[in-house]
Amino acid sequence: MQTVPPPAIRRLIGVGVGPGDPTLTTIKAARALAEATVVLVPATEASGDGPGRAELIVAEVAPGARIRRIPFSMADRRGISEKRKEAWLTSAAAAVEEFDGGATVVAFATVGDPSVYSTFSYLAAHVVAQRPGTEVEVIPGITAMQALAAESRTPLVEGQEVLALVPVTAGLDRLRELLGAADTVVAYKGGRRLPEVVGALREADRDAVLGVNVSLESQRLVALAELADDEAAPYFSTVLSAPRRTTAGGAL
Amino acid sequence: MQTVPPPAIRRLIGVGVGPGDPTLTTIKAARALAEATVVLVPATEASGDGPGRAELIVAEVAPGARIRRIPFSMADRRGISEKRKEAWLTSAAAAVEEFDGGATVVAFATVGDPSVYSTFSYLAAHVVAQRPGTEVEVIPGITAMQALAAESRTPLVEGQEVLALVPVTAGLDRLRELLGAADTVVAYKGGRRLPEVVGALREADRDAVLGVNVSLESQRLVALAELADDEAAPYFSTVLSAPRRTTAGGAL
Numbered sequence: 001m002q003t004v005p006p007p008a009i010r011r012l013i014g015v016g017v018g019p020g021d022p023t024l025t026t027i028k029a030a031r032a033l034a035e036a037t038v039v040l041v042p043a044t045e046a047s048g049d050g051p052g053r054a055e056l057i058v059a060e061v062a063p064g065a066r067i068r069r070i071p072f073s074m075a076d077r078r079g080i081s082e083k084r085k086e087a088w089l090t091s092a093a094a095a096v097e098e099f100d101g102g103a104t105v106v107a108f109a110t111v112g113d114p115s116v117y118s119t120f121s122y123l124a125a126h127v128v129a130q131r132p133g134t135e136v137e138v139i140p141g142i143t144a145m146q147a148l149a150a151e152s153r154t155p156l157v158e159g160q161e162v163l164a165l166v167p168v169t170a171g172l173d174r175l176r177e178l179l180g181a182a183d184t185v186v187a188y189k190g191g192r193r194l195p196e197v198v199g200a201l202r203e204a205d206r207d208a209v210l211g212v213n214v215s216l217e218s219q220r221l222v223a224l225a226e227l228a229d230d231e232a233a234p235y236f237s238t239v240l241s242a243p244r245r246t247t248a249g250g251a252l
Numbered sequence: 253m254q255t256v257p258p259p260a261i262r263r264l265i266g267v268g269v270g271p272g273d274p275t276l277t278t279i280k281a282a283r284a285l286a287e288a289t290v291v292l293v294p295a296t297e298a299s300g301d302g303p304g305r306a307e308l309i310v311a312e313v314a315p316g317a318r319i320r321r322i323p324f325s326m327a328d329r330r331g332i333s334e335k336r337k338e339a340w341l342t343s344a345a346a347a348v349e350e351f352d353g354g355a356t357v358v359a360f361a362t363v364g365d366p367s368v369y370s371t372f373s374y375l376a377a378h379v380v381a382q383r384p385g386t387e388v389e390v391i392p393g394i395t396a397m398q399a400l401a402a403e404s405r406t407p408l409v410e411g412q413e414v415l416a417l418v419p420v421t422a423g424l425d426r427l428r429e430l431l432g433a434a435d436t437v438v439a440y441k442g443g444r445r446l447p448e449v450v451g452a453l454r455e456a457d458r459d460a461v462l463g464v465n466v467s468l469e470s471q472r473l474v475a476l477a478e479l480a481d482d483e484a485a486p487y488f489s490t491v492l493s494a495p496r497r498t499t500a501g502g503a504l
Contacts, residue, residue, distance in 0.1 A: 023278065023280035026270070026278050027313070113398055115407050115409075140399055143398075146392035153376075156365075158369065160422040162417065164416050167412055167413075181433045182416060
């Protein structure tokens with residue numbers, strides 16, 4: 001009599017690898033990357049033929065990991081673009097291929113946190129639809145917002161303050177609205193519209209700090225007062241505007 | 253001829269140790285805790301004579317660390333209370349005492365992230381005022397908000413969505429205002445006013461998930477629909493209300 005083997009357990013893990021400094025990865029993330037059968041990493045246009053930011057981190061914290069690059073477009077200025085959709089469909093197809101080839105754990109490494117402006121949930125939905133029973137797990141990671149707060153020693157929120165995280169892709173009016181509604185505002189993905197972001201911050205009589213490549217050696221931190229009107233910054237820049245605090249610890 | 257020794261380098265590090273699961277601590281944080289001369293940990297009323305949450309994490313990720321407990325009050329329902337002020341003054345005095353006793357690196361371990369509703373900036377300002385030249389560093393940590401998003405597999409923000417983090421101590425009107433202004437709202441420190449928070453969420457026709465002790469074995473996740481009207485939860489509970497998403501990956 002033939003025995004039917006138990007269904008293979010397949011796990012798909014979205015792993016946040018933090019903002020750039022490999023040591024800002026969590027112990028849990030490093031272990032998951034080391035134990036995965038394969039680690040999918042986004043390969044963006046920006047990194048050309050070389051490793052992207054996620055891959056550099058994975059290579060550092062899980063040196064033995066088998067890495068597979070997925071062509072990825074970060075150009076989502078108009079929301080979830082066709083290119084981005086294509087990228088997550090390609091990721092999903094790669095994950096399914098790996099599972100069908102015998103992989104038990106497929107990790108998808110994402111810069112920052114998979115729960116914050118990542119496409120991991122789309123990818124996971126597609127994989128689960130194609131291979132029902134796949135277990136999905138998410139391991140959080142340090143975001144650029146947190147790294148910028150730490151490096152500039154600007155508390156994000158204290159006491160009863162409210163924090164808002166706004167993608168500049170949502171529009172300048174949305175940014176202005178939140179500058180009025182929240183005590184601290186963090187603007188993501190605004191590098192290419194930096195002069196307009198700076199204008200909105202000055203209009204609202206705000207202090208702020210710009211962070212580029214935060215936590216990496218190439219890190220650049222610039223206070224709003226020192227920013228030129230036509231300052232340029234890469235797409236993935238972070239602007240943190242905290243209230244002028246009057247409490248004892250407000251100014252470090 | 254007598255030579256004057258160079259001034260001692262004193263470093264004060266605010267170390268985020270994450271939400272509870274010790275493996276959610278970053279590699280950088282674990283190293284800083286292991287290398288510190290002494291690690292100050294808050295000892296709250298809740299933990300009685302036993303170790304608090306931060307101490308349990310430190311003991312796990314940096315087993316050889318010298319730990320010093322600081323009596324701490326988490327009861328800041330009325331903002332920055334006298335008790336809390338007393339606690340950070342006690343922390344500052346302990347840090348100064350350690351530096352004067354020869355410590356070169358004093359770490360202060362904080363659950364979550366030192367930049368998010370922590371008193372580390374107050375503590376640091378007091379220490380620097382008393383011992384000028386002390387270098388201050390902040391190492392970010394995974395917040396309860398991120399752990400809840402990961403555990404409940406609810407993306408915090410996708411595409412052009414705006415995220416707001418609101419402490420319920422700021423008032424129910426403030427919470428209602430942000431429920432109108434942001435796509436995703438995370439409410440912190442609302443356990444004791446949970447029925448009112450639930451009421452505001454239902455009024456706004458929102459989905460939500462409540463998280464208690466997220467990432468620990470005692471973790472409890474409850475969907476809004478399953479919450480009793482008079483549901484009780486501890487002070488440090490997290491409520492995450494994300495939009496009903498229509499995109500492919502919205503529902504995992």
